[in-house]
Amino acid sequence: MRWTQKNFLIGCGFLIVSLIFIFFLIPAQVKTIKNAYDFQPSFFPYFACITMAVLSVILMVSNLIKDRMLLKDLFINIKAGLSKESLKIAGNVAVIFVLFCLYLVLFNKIGFIAATAIILPSMMFIMGWRKPVSLVIITALVIVGLYFFFDKVMLVHLS
Amino acid sequence: MVDSFMRLCEGFTTVITLYNLLWIFIGTFVGVVIGAIPGLTGVMAIALLIPVTYTMEAIPAICMLLGIYCGATYGGSITAILINTPGTAASAATAYDGFELAKKGKAGLALKMALYASFVGGILSAIMLVFISPIIAKFALLFGPGEYFFLILMGLVVVAGVSGKNLCKGLIAASVGLLASTVGMDPMAGVSRFSFGSINLLNGLTSITVLIGLTAMSEVMLQAEKIGRPGQKIELPQQVGSQALPLKKFLSFWKTLLKGSLIGTYIGAIPGIGSSVAGFVSYNEAIRSSKHPETYGTGEIDAIAATESANNAVTGAALIPLLTLGIPGDTVTAILVGAFMLQGLTPGPLLFTNYGDTLYAIFAGLLIVNVVMLITGAMAIKAAPLITAAPGTVMFPVIFIMCCVGSYAVEINSFQIGVALFFGVMGYLFKKMQIPTAPFLIAFILGGSLESNLRRTLTLFKGRLWEVFYSPVVLIFCALIIISLIYVIRSRRKTSGTSEEQPDD
Numbered sequence: 001m002r003w004t005q006k007n008f009l010i011g012c013g014f015l016i017v018s019l020i021f022i023f024f025l026i027p028a029q030v031k032t033i034k035n036a037y038d039f040q041p042s043f044f045p046y047f048a049c050i051t052m053a054v055l056s057v058i059l060m061v062s063n064l065i066k067d068r069m070l071l072k073d074l075f076i077n078i079k080a081g082l083s084k085e086s087l088k089i090a091g092n093v094a095v096i097f098v099l100f101c102l103y104l105v106l107f108n109k110i111g112f113i114a115a116t117a118i119i120l121p122s123m124m125f126i127m128g129w130r131k132p133v134s135l136v137i138i139t140a141l142v143i144v145g146l147y148f149f150f151d152k153v154m155l156v157h158l159s
Numbered sequence: 160m161v162d163s164f165m166r167l168c169e170g171f172t173t174v175i176t177l178y179n180l181l182w183i184f185i186g187t188f189v190g191v192v193i194g195a196i197p198g199l200t201g202v203m204a205i206a207l208l209i210p211v212t213y214t215m216e217a218i219p220a221i222c223m224l225l226g227i228y229c230g231a232t233y234g235g236s237i238t239a240i241l242i243n244t245p246g247t248a249a250s251a252a253t254a255y256d257g258f259e260l261a262k263k264g265k266a267g268l269a270l271k272m273a274l275y276a277s278f279v280g281g282i283l284s285a286i287m288l289v290f291i292s293p294i295i296a297k298f299a300l301l302f303g304p305g306e307y308f309f310l311i312l313m314g315l316v317v318v319a320g321v322s323g324k325n326l327c328k329g330l331i332a333a334s335v336g337l338l339a340s341t342v343g344m345d346p347m348a349g350v351s352r353f354s355f356g357s358i359n360l361l362n363g364l365t366s367i368t369v370l371i372g373l374t375a376m377s378e379v380m381l382q383a384e385k386i387g388r389p390g391q392k393i394e395l396p397q398q399v400g401s402q403a404l405p406l407k408k409f410l411s412f413w414k415t416l417l418k419g420s421l422i423g424t425y426i427g428a429i430p431g432i433g434s435s436v437a438g439f440v441s442y443n444e445a446i447r448s449s450k451h452p453e454t455y456g457t458g459e460i461d462a463i464a465a466t467e468s469a470n471n472a473v474t475g476a477a478l479i480p481l482l483t484l485g486i487p488g489d490t491v492t493a494i495l496v497g498a499f500m501l502q503g504l505t506p507g508p509l510l511f512t513n514y515g516d517t518l519y520a521i522f523a524g525l526l527i528v529n530v531v532m533l534i535t536g537a538m539a540i541k542a543a544p545l546i547t548a549a550p551g552t553v554m555f556p557v558i559f560i561m562c563c564v565g566s567y568a569v570e571i572n573s574f575q576i577g578v579a580l581f582f583g584v585m586g587y588l589f590k591k592m593q594i595p596t597a598p599f600l601i602a603f604i605l606g607g608s609l610e611s612n613l614r615r616t617l618t619l620f621k622g623r624l625w626e627v628f629y630s631p632v633v634l635i636f637c638a639l640i641i642i643s644l645i646y647v648i649r650s651r652r653k654t655s656g657t658s659e660e661q662p663d664d
Contacts, residue, residue: 010592030352041345044610048338059327089384096383123556156568
C-alpha cells in the first residue's frame with residue numbers, strides 16, 4: 001500500500017474519532033455551567049477535536065491531490081496488505097498485548113509476586129529466551145530486587 | 160555582590176566537612192538512581208527521606224535533599240537515552256534525540272553530554288541564585304496568568320519543529336495530546352471531564368504513566384513484531400561505552416549551554432512552571448537557532464545539551480522564589496518548605512537577614528552537589544553497558560515489568576498500569592502510522608497549564624482578553640513566538656523537497 005493511501009486512511013480514522021468525540025462523548029462527559037467570563041469546560045475538548053477533524057480533512061485532501069489514483073486501487077491494496085507476513089506480525093503483537101492485559105488482571109487478583117512469576121518468564125520465552133535455568137534465576141532476581149526496592153526501601157507496597 | 164562572594168566563601172568553609180560531604184554524596188546518588196527508574200520521582204525520594212533529617216543539622220539535611228533533587232532531575236536522562244523511557248517528565252525532550260543517538264551506537268556520547276550539560280545548567284543557576292536572586296525574584300513577580308499562558312504557548316511552538324516531515328500528522332498528534340490533557344477535573348469549574356464515572360480518572364492522567372506507556376511499552380510491542388521472523392533480532396541499542404567527549408568539543412556547544420541554562424534559570428524562578436517546560440522551550444530555541452533544524456529528532460547532540468542544561472538549571476532557580484519570597488516554585492520546593500521549617504529556617508525575605516550564614520553554606524552545598532553529580536553520573540555511565548549488554552529477549556520483558564511497577568508506584572493504584580497499557584497501544588499505533596509522539600507529549604504536558612492560565616486570564620480581565628497585550632512581557636513572548644514560527648516555516652520549506660515517509664510496502 002502506498003503511503004498516500006495509508007495517510008488517507010489515517011485521516012479517515014482520526015476524522016471518525018474526532019466526530020465521535022464532538023457529537024457523542026463531549027456532550028455526554030462534560031457538563032456546561034453558568035459562568036460570566038470564563039470559557040465553558042467543554043471549550044478545550046471541542047477546540048482539540050475540531051482541530052483534529054480539520055487536520056484530518058487536510059491530510060486526506062492533500063494525499064488525494066498528490067495521488068489521483070488513490071481511491072481506484074485502495075481496496076485492492078488493503079486486501080493485498082493482509083499478507084501472511086503482516087498477519088504473523090499482528091499475531092506476535094497481539095500475543096504480547098494479551099500478556100500485558102493478563103499481567104494487569106493477575107496483578108490485581110493475585111499480587112505482584114505471583115503475577116510476575118507467571119508473566120515474566122512467559123514473555124521471555126515467547127520473545128525467544130530458551131534457557132530454562134537462567135529464565136528461573138532472572139525471574140527470581142527481578143521479583144526479589146523490585147519487591148525489596150519498592151516495598152521495603154521506597155515504601156510502595158506491592159502486595 | 161562582593162559581600163555575597165565573601166559570604167559564599169565562608170559558606171564553603173562551613174559545608175566542607177566529611178560528614179556534610181557524605182550526606183551530599185548519599186543524597187545525589189539516591190537522586191540519580193531514583194530519577195533513572197521510570198515511575199519514581201525526586202519528590203517521592205525527598206518525601207521519604209525527610210524523616211531521616213529530623214535528627215540532623217540544617218546544613219547536611221538540606222544539602223542531602225538538594226542532592227536528591229538535582230540527581231533525580233539528571234537521572235531521568237539515563238533511561239531516556241538508553242531505553243527511550245524518560246525517568247522523569249523533565250527528560251522527555253532528551254529522549255527524542257538521546258535514544259536516536261543510542262540507536263546509532265553513540266549512547267556513551269549522549270550520556271556524557273547529558274551529564275556535563277546538567278552540571279553546567281546546575282552550576283550556572285546556583286551561581287545566579289547566590290548573586291542575583293532578589294533581581295530575578297522581582298522579574299518573576301511580573302508574571303500573571305497572561306504571561307504564563309504565552310510562555311507555555313512558546314513551549315508549544317516546538318511542536319512544529321518536532322513533527323518530522325509530515326506537519327499535518329504532527330499537529331494531529333498535538334491535538335490528541337491536548338485532548339488527553341483535558342481528562343479529569345476542569346481546573347476552574349471543578350466539573351469532571353471524560354472520567355466515565357471512574358474516581359481514578361478524576362485526577363486526570365499523570366504524565367509519568369503516559370510517558371512510560373507511550374515510550375517503553377510501545378517499544379516492547381514494536382520489538383515483539385520480530386518474534387519468530389528469520390533475520391530479525393530483538394535487541395537494545397548497543398555500544399554505550401567508549402565514545403569520548405573532549406572538553407574542546409563540549410565547549411563548542413557553549414552557546415546552547417548558556418542559552419539553555421538561562422532559559423532554565425528564568426523558567427525555574429517562575430512558580431508553577433517546572434523543568435519539563437524549560438526543557439521544551441530550550442529545545443525549541445536550539446532548533447530555531449540551528450543552521451540545520453531538520454536534524455533535530457534524528458540524533459542531534461546539541462538537542463541534549465539544550466534540554467539537559469535547561470532542566471537542571473531549574474533546580475537552583477526554583478529555590479529563588481522559595482527563599483526570597485517564601486513561595487515554592489514546584490512540588491519539590493513545596494516539600495522543601497517543610498524541610499526548611501523542620502530545621503527552624505522559615506523561607507521568606509527575613510531568611511537572608513536572620514540565617515544568612517546557614518543559607519550561604521547551603522548555597523555552597525548546592526554548588527558541591529552539582530560537582531558530586533558529575534561523579535555519581537560518571538559511575539552511572541560506567542554501569543550503563545550492563546543494561547545494553549543484556550539480551551533484548553530478557554531486557555524488554557524486564558523493562559515491561561519495571562514500567563508496570565513504576566506506573567503502579569505513581570498513585571499506588573493498579574489503574575495506572577491500565578493507563579500505561581492504553582498509551583502503550585496508542586504509542587505503538589502512532590509508530591506504525593508514522594505519527595510522531597513528541598508533539599503528543601508536548602501538548603499533553605503543557606495543555607493543562609495552557610488551559611488553566613488562559614481561563615484565569617479571561618476571568619481576571621473579565622473577558623477582555625485584548626488587555627493582556629498591554630503587558631510588555633506578553634508582547635516580548637508574542638514576538639518570540641512569531642520569530643520561532645517564521646524560522647520553523649522557513650526550515651520546513653528548505654527540506655520540503657525530500658520524500659515524506661518510508662518507502663511504500
